[in-house]
Amino acid sequence: MKVLVLNGPNLGRLGKREPAVYGSTTYADLVSLCEGTAKELGIDVEVRQTDHEGEMVGWLHEAADHGLPVVLNAAAWTHYSVAVRDAASQVEAPLIEVHISNVHKREEFRARSYLSDIATGVVVGLGVRGYALALRWLAEESV
Ligand code: DQA
Numbered sequence: 001m002k003v004l005v006l007n008g009p010n011l012g013r014l015g016k017r018e019p020a021v022y023g024s025t026t027y028a029d030l031v032s033l034c035e036g037t038a039k040e041l042g043i044d045v046e047v048r049q050t051d052h053e054g055e056m057v058g059w060l061h062e063a064a065d066h067g068l069p070v071v072l073n074a075a076a077w078t079h080y081s082v083a084v085r086d087a088a089s090q091v092e093a094p095l096i097e098v099h100i101s102n103v104h105k106r107e108e109f110r111a112r113s114y115l116s117d118i119a120t121g122v123v124v125g126l127g128v129r130g131y132a133l134a135l136r137w138l139a140e141e142s143v
Contacts, residue, residue: 001142003135004063005034007049008056008075008084014100014128021101025128034071037132041139053083060087069093069142071134073100078113085114094120094141096134100127 007027010017015026025033031047038045050056056077063070070091077084078097088095095118102125103110116122121137123130 001069001139002044002046003038003069003071003138004059005045005047005071005131005135006056006059006063007047007073008077009051011073011075012049012051021106023100023127030128030131033128034131034135037135041135043135043139043142045135053077053081057083057087060084060091063095064090064092067093069138070095071098071131071138072096072115072119073098073131074115078103078115079109081114085118088115089118094138096120096137097122098130098134099124100130101125 012027014022014030015024027049034045034047048059056074060070070093072088072095074081074084097113097115097119104124123134126133
């Protein structure tokens, strides 16, 4: 099984970006965590990040066309992008929404997600380990 781990805007700056909120783990560390977890679980993973909404939409189309499960941290797009929602809606394989921070403990606008009601499940506020948990669930689910 192959899983796409897709990250939206500003997540490439993990480690440098608001460490009090997102921790000191860098984006490179996040990629290693996902790759290491996937190896342990015996699945393939491809981890990507973009600051461009159209690129994210294209990746979700790719997941839809190839039947690939997705771990999606759409970052700020979560809270306002109908385009990302519409693309994510086309993914028929499981799609797990992940947020590093607990979006329900922060500004009110972050509690609104355009993805949660179309996602298979949501992992929120467990730090970067949320990605590993999502991958583990997908691997177990596919057996
Ligand atoms: C985030 C939460 C979003 O509100 C924010 O815009 C992000 C990261 C998280 O992983 O906690 O960029 O998705």
